[in-house]
Amino acid sequence: MYPGLATHHAHHADLTRQVGEFMTRYKRGDGTLNIQLLRFLGDWLTRHIQHEDKEYGPWLTRHAA
Numbered sequence: 001m002y003p004g005l006a007t008h009h010a011h012h013a014d015l016t017r018q019v020g021e022f023m024t025r026y027k028r029g030d031g032t033l034n035i036q037l038l039r040f041l042g043d044w045l046t047r048h049i050q051h052e053d054k055e056y057g058p059w060l061t062r063h064a065a
Contacts, residue, residue, distance in 0.1 A: 002056050011048060 002008070018040065025033050 002059050004056065008052065008056065011052065015044060015048070 022033060022037055022040070
């Protein structure tokens, strides 16, 4: 099993929590949501997907998963 899996799952759980918060704010009509959501998604794409997700790629290749 990938050694960083628990941490990786925790990051995804945090993403889910944050998206839920954005949804709640959207339903309340929060006008600042658009900019904050774009910043959040941009950070997620650059920080998580381009770095953290790529960290387990070599492990998957080595373990033929």
